[in-house]
Amino acid sequence: MKANKHLLLWSSLAALAVLLWAAVDENFLRDWRVIQWGIQARLPSSQADAFTIQLRQIVSREVGATDRCVSCHVGMAPGESGIEGDRLFGRHRDVVHDPASYGCTVCHGGQGRATDTADAHGTVPHWPEPMLPKEYLFAGCGGCHTHLSVPNLTQLEKGRARFEQADCLACHKLDGRGGTLRPGGAGGQEGPDLSRVGAYGFKANWYEHHMEQKKKAASGPWVSAFGELSESERREIDEYLRSRVGAPGLSEAKALFHTLGCRGCHKVRGVGGDDGPDLTAVGNRDPGQLSFAQVQGERTLANWFKQHFRSPAAVVQGSAMPELGLTERQVDQLTFYVLSLRRRNYPEALWPKDRIRAERFGMREFATDGATLYGTFCAACHGAGGEGMRYPGFAAFPAIGNLDFLRLVSDDFLREQIKRGRPGRRMPAWGQQEGGLRDEEISRLVAYVRDLGGAAYEGDPKPRRWVEGDVVAGERLYVKACAACHGDRGEGREGPALNNRVLLDLATDTYLFKTIQNGRTGTSMVAFGAGSTVRGALTDAEISSIVAFLRTWEGKK
Amino acid sequence: MNNVVEKRNAGEESAVGRFVENLKAAPHRFTETMFRSGRPHSDRTRSTFVFGNVFLHLHSVRTHRWSLRWSATWGLGIAAFSCFFVLVATGVLLMFYYKPYPDVAYLSIKDIHFVVPTGRFIRNIHRWSGNMMVVIVLLHMARVFYTAAYRPPREFNWVTGMGLLAVTLGLSFTGYLLPWDQLAYWAITIGANIAQSPREVTDALGMTQWFDVGGLQKLILLGSEEVGEEALIRFYLFHVMILPLALVALIAVHFWRIRKDGGLARPVDADTRLGPPSGEVYPVFTEAPQKTYSLAAIVKGRTAVVGRGPEQTIPSMPHLLFGEAAVFMLTIALSVILAIFLDAPLKEVANPAVPENPAKAPWYFLGLQELVSHSAFMGGIGIPMIVLIGLGLIPYLDRETEGTGIWFGGPGGRPLVVGSAIFGLAAVVAVEAFVIRFGWIRQWWPNTPQLVVTLVNPGTLLTFLYAVYSVWCLRKYDSTRAGALALFTCFVCGFVVLTVIGSYFRGPNWDFYWSPSQWPGH
Known part of the structure; x- marks a missing residue:
């Protein structure tokens, strides 16, 4: 009885104490309350009275955001004035997308509904989308936007150099630089800020317009800073300006992606090869679902990507992606770009025009000149200059810029080859099917590849099939001379597969004959028509019989 | 007119004076009217305090000293009821904010x-009370079994208690889905697949297309082929209305039967075992009965006090x-x-495209899930049915009287329970270790027909071992109670070990x- 009374007393007191603690915790210890008190204390007394301690939030029904970030970052809440330079009470930088109507998480990521610091920043278990790190902030643009016609990095850099050489920065601002001179004189008109000129467009006749102004002017920057530009210079500047969409660094990162040939294996929004994983939403991946067993350092998506780019197979067991030998800067840029490959699902009415152009009108994200197409789809395997590639652990990739090769193939051969690929090998078919290229794009690619070697097709007066040879002798010779590289059944080893359906269909007898006879300079394929110290020369008849033997594989697997 | 003036002159009994007096007395009178018989100072007022109160009158006015010892019950029944009380209170609060629709629910x-x-605090309380309730109900059942308190006239209340266990598990299981996170989604998916497990047998017999009882069970549970909005609203309705009402009804029956069955079970010789009450216990009713307890005669069964003073x-x-208040x-x-201190879990929002690996059912079903991994039908339906039927039959098969109301009472007693625990643990650990180390029939002979695996698998082997051991004990002690003690103890050990393996030692x-x-x- 007495014991029960004691038990009742103490358990009641314990429960009461916990309830009191819960009340104290709720009213005095919540992160956002403590922060708002701190802000109130720093405000001048007149403002401090008007400052209410309360939960603040931005609700945007359209984008589905309920963001309570402004409960701590109060200065960014609608209607708050903020303190200049204050980390938590400072105002948001002026941006096109007003936080008051779009919320915060749309661009920054994180957990908008949370009111505790770690939860809100999303750096807690079971929150799939932590905030984007500051250095990759503009990757957030990729949630809605699709930057179109981005050229390869060489061209973009050329455009930037041209833009700076032409001294455009004298009057124009771009990504926070330049704009020191006023073309209209003191108090006159400023040069427009060009940081986002690619997003809202510019007049095609800007150059003529500038020239008129220059003619009218007697002094000042119109005379001192602006000079004549050639048409090619103007084209390069135009290209550069189109890439200025208010996301500094992101266009360059995307341009690098269009230089290294990543889409040869990876699809992004439906265009690209099938060898690697589709990257369309790879920036949305949940770090909690990734294996960090072989990744040192912090468990963030950015760090995972970086280590993966340095050494893919070390991070993902059995990865078919070679080590690309990237510089740290390239690793950084690629990480930036793949983080921007994120997708949010909004009603179509909210789509920006670039996304509508890309997804409804089929506009390309990559520029469709030959160089960018080659950089986007081919460079990873065939090398930036068509010299072929050799990655540790992978069979060598053919040098398609080789002179001996280009002399023997017509443009039709190249076009058909690109369209049909090499079934069963890593070369995909790039024809009209899903993920492929359009006819005019393939034509530009063919022209570009032709230019890589700078060799024209030497022509072939003979019919496509003219060889007659002894198949048995051919097989004997093949086993002796060719099988070591091309495999016993032509399945390909160090050298390309010769039993390939598309190859045997496209290759003329002349092509096969001359390739064996003359070899390919600079590759492992030597000229068998000429002897060497270790091996006698093959006669024309012998080469013919080898070709005849190769033809026996036609129609077989 | 004159009258009024006279009264005013008289002074002491004016209307205003009486009003003020009444006002002063109001609080006191309010308490008096509320408790009807005033403060419980005497035996009489203590009695009226209990039977004059709608909430307390379910108790008898006097309680046997045997039932008041902590070791008699450890307060588990009241503790389970307290959990339910807390769950209703916090659950109603949560209902103000909870929205039962996919994704919106998560938000x-x-x-x-x-x-x-x-x-957050309210939700945590709800979550912890829910888990505590499951544990306490299971412990309560074990207490009733080990003290043989299910014996006549309490057989039916044991069955009611099993109903309460089932409803408690149902409440916990339906509540599991409501947060609509990955944990919830995949746990319920696993649970629904367990419900579908008869298909293993119907498939093996090739009759699923005519008689798909497994598919039907899953469909009834989820309202659809997969866990989705139909399942969510269904679970919500069960969780906040149907099952709580069922639980309240069963609790009413359970409590009422405790009274009608003569309070808590106690040994026939409880009075001698207790000895004379100590002097501190006050007041003990020692006089000879002045009344006859004729009213008690219309109640079915014997009452302890007929013809005798309720001296104990x-x-x-x-x-x-x-x-009771202390336990509460x-x-x-x-x-x-x-x-x-411990937050209720909330993982990522439910995503049908990304299965959790491992996907685990709520913890109290992990023992079953472990068995299901060996054979879906036996783990999901067969063995649970055997266990439920066995439990329900206990009071009807054990008609002995030895050891009622005493812990581990009956032939064999405590040594038998200890021995059974050792055997039960050894058997389950041995069988599981063997399977984990060497695999089972399917790994050795991949083409074995499914029916063979359904009949011969680690779960059925374990059940068989337990049954054989229990029959051996039954023959050894020549007592059904001894067999029941052995079997129940073995199954408790099996449940605990399998649950631990499922919870902590099973990965992707x-x-x-x-x-x-x-x-x-x-």
């Missing part, structure tokens, strides 16, 4: 967690009621202490791991 839980004042009973108020507050204290693809740190990809 509303996030809001409860982050924005609703003390919402003491007033329920305060002795029993303070004990202790349970609440435990749940709020757990709630303030239900493979065995010593700890989660060895899971691939972590």
Whole structure:
């Protein structure tokens, strides 16, 4: 009885104490309350009275955001004035997308509904989308936007150099630089800020317009800073300006992606090869679902990507992606770009025009000149200059810029080859099917590849099939001379597969004959028509019989 | 007119004076009218305090000293009821903010967690009380079994108790889905697949297309082929209305039957075992009965006090009621202490495209899930049915009288229970270790027909071992109670070990791991 009374007393007191603690915790210890008190204390007394301690939030029904970030970052809440330079009470930088109507998480990521610091920043278990790190902030643009016609990095850099050489920065601002001179004189008109000129467009006749102004002017920057530009210079500047969409660094990162040939294996929004994983939403991946067993350092998506780019197979067991030998800067840029490959699902009415152009009108994200197409789809395997590639652990990739090769193939051969690929090998078919290229794009690619070697097709007066040879002798010779590289059944080893359906269909007898006879300079394929110290020369008849033997594989697997 | 003036002159009994007096007396009178018989000072008022109160009159006015010892019950029944009380209170609060629709449900839980004042705390209490209730109900059942308290006239209340266990598990299971996170979604998917497990047998017999009882069970459970909005609204309705009402009804029957069955079970010689009451216990009713207990005669069964003074009973108020209040507050204290330190889990929003690996059912079903991994039908339906039928039959098969009301009472007693525990643990650990180390029929002979695996698998082997051991004990002690003690103890051991293995030692693809740190990809 007495014991029960004691038990009742103490358990009641314990429960009461916990309830009191819960009340104290709720009213005095919540992160956002403590922060708002701190802000109130720093405000001048007149403002401090008007400052209410309360939960603040931005609700945007359209984008589905309920963001309570402004409960701590109060200065960014609608209607708050903020303190200049204050980390938590400072105002948001002026941006096109007003936080008051779009919320915060749309661009920054994180957990908008949370009111505790770690939860809100999303750096807690079971929150799939932590905030984007500051250095990759503009990757957030990729949630809605699709930057179109981005050229390869060489061209973009050329455009930037041209833009700076032409001294455009004298009057124009771009990504926070330049704009020191006023073309209209003191108090006159400023040069427009060009940081986002690619997003809202510019007049095609800007150059003529500038020239008129220059003619009218007697002094000042119109005379001192602006000079004549050639048409090619103007084209390069135009290209550069189109890439200025208010996301500094992101266009360059995307341009690098269009230089290294990543889409040869990876699809992004439906265009690209099938060898690697589709990257369309790879920036949305949940770090909690990734294996960090072989990744040192912090468990963030950015760090995972970086280590993966340095050494893919070390991070993902059995990865078919070679080590690309990237510089740290390239690793950084690629990480930036793949983080921007994120997708949010909004009603179509909210789509920006670039996304509508890309997804409804089929506009390309990559520029469709030959160089960018080659950089986007081919460079990873065939090398930036068509010299072929050799990655540790992978069979060598053919040098398609080789002179001996280009002399023997017509443009039709190249076009058909690109369209049909090499079934069963890593070369995909790039024809009209899903993920492929359009006819005019393939034509530009063919022209570009032709230019890589700078060799024209030497022509072939003979019919496509003219060889007659002894198949048995051919097989004997093949086993002796060719099988070591091309495999016993032509399945390909160090050298390309010769039993390939598309190859045997496209290759003329002349092509096969001359390739064996003359070899390919600079590759492992030597000229068998000429002897060497270790091996006698093959006669024309012998080469013919080898070709005849190769033809026996036609129609077989 | 004159009259009024006269009265005013008289002074002491004016209307205003009486009004003021009445006003002063109002609080006192309010208390008096509320409790009808005033403060419980005497035996008489203590009695009226109990039977004059709608909430307390379910108790008898006097309670036997045997029932008041802590070791008689450990207060488990009241503790389970306290959990339910807390769950209703916190559950109603949560209902103000919870929105039962996919994805929206998840967001509303996030809001409860982050924005609703003390919402996180309330949800934690709800979660901890829910888990505590499952544990306490299981312990309560074990207590009733080991004290042989299911014996006549309490057989039916044992069956009612089993109903309460089922409803409790149902409540916990339906509540599991409501947060609509990955944990919830895949746990319920697993649960629904367990419900579908008869298909293993119908498939093996090739009759699924005519008689798909497994598919039907799953369809009834989920309202659809997959866990989705139909399942959510269904689970919600069951969780907040149908099952709580069923539980309240069953609790009413359960409590009422405790009274009607003569209070808690106690041994025939309880009075001698207790000895004379100590002098501190006050007041003990020692006089010879002045009344006959004729009213008791219309109640079916014997009552302990007929023809004899209730010398071993003491007033329920305060002795029993303070004990119950203490258990009630202790349970609440435990749940709020757990709630303030440990947050209820909330993972990513449910995503049908990304299965959790391993996907685990709620913890109390993990023993079953372990068995299901060997054979879906036996783990999901066969063995649970055997266990449920066996439990339900216990009071009807054990008609002995030895050891009623005594812990581990009956032939064999405590040594038998200890021996059974050792055997039960050894058997389950041995069978599981064998399967984990060497695999089972399917790994050795991949083409074995499914029916063979359904009949011969680690679960059925274990059940068979337990049954054989229990029959051996039954023959050895020549007592059904001894067999029941052995079997029940074995199944408790099996349940505990399988649940622990399922909870802590099963990783991705239900493979065995010593700890989660060895899971691939972590």
